[in-house]
Amino acid sequence: HHDHMICKCCGTIIEFQNNKIEELQIEVSKLHNFKITSHLIMIPEVDSLSIILKSLGAV
Incomplete structure (x- = not known):
């Protein structure tokens, strides 16, 4: 089983x-x-790549 981290800024x-x-x-x-049938863990964070791209005007 694997999970995903998704940047809310750049996707x-x-x-x-x-x-x-x-x-x-x-x-x-x-x-x-409880019996877990699915899960979603949300950790609000900004992707450092997004910060760099925005500073360069690329996003």
């Missing part, structure tokens, strides 16, 4: 897989008696 998509994130989701779901 850059980075696929990644992290066992720690998977393990934590399972741990927290068991703690609260």
